[in-house]
Amino acid sequence: MRLNEANVNIDNGKLSIETDLLGGNSPFCVVYCGGKAKITTLPDHGETKVITHQGKVKRVKFDEGEEF
Template identity: 60%
Template structure:
């Protein structure tokens, strides 16, 4: 699975960032935070339902 849980304490998220690291997004919903890296070529969609995150879809491609 691509999503990684992010531990947090006292209302603060802790994400280690290194220079040159791939682009990523952090998604937070109802006390749960997850991190995922973005594909080199493609789309990442966050799907919501009734104000909550339902799923994250990846649509990847490669230039010809």
């Protein structure tokens, strides 16, 4: 799976995330819903879609490509 559990600390309305799971300076995305957070790196070429249903995150879709 591309999504990894993220250790999240919420203190005074601020979200603190450890990014050591990513390794490097790649762009990343954090998805938070219902007290649970997941983190993933973004593809070099492609789309990452967050699908919601009734106000909650249902799934995250990755559509990747490569330039010819």
